[in-house]
């Protein structure tokens with residue numbers, strides 16, 4: 001199967017009205033949308049999603065923030081999507097993110113960095129399975 005990445009427009013990104021902007025940047029680059037939903041994540045789901053950060057000082061605020069409102073979860077597919085997707089999002093700390101990236105254009109705080117993207121193939125598989133059922137991933141094919 002083609003490479004996939006889970007991209008989230010987190011609660012702050014939804015509030016800021018950036019859902020369309022995020023989708024547009026991935027579409028413009030040529031990636032293919034294969035899953036999309038508007039979801040209220042539970043704390044349990046976020047604990048699992050952020051399991052690598054368990055024990056860090058920002059873990060609890062991260063869960064509280066993530067569970068405080070709805071997010072848009074997407075699965076994008078295409079060659080190099082994990083690396084290219086993270087480049088589209090910009091550095092985790094928006095202050096270090098380059099202008100031209102989503103975080104570099106719209107954010108200043110790591111705790112309000114608008115978007116999430118899978119950082120490895122292993123993480124992508126785990127995260128896609130956590131947010132989507134297999135039947136919620138659809139694809140289209142060019143005719144001929």
Ligand code: CMP
Pocket residue numbers: 053058062092110111112113115116117
């Ligand atoms: P994300 O890409 O969703 O993955 C882990 C998240 O933890 C990250 O984006 C930030 O939202 C958050 N995070 C990382 N570092 C910090 C930090 N120093 N302070 C607050 N939140 C952080």
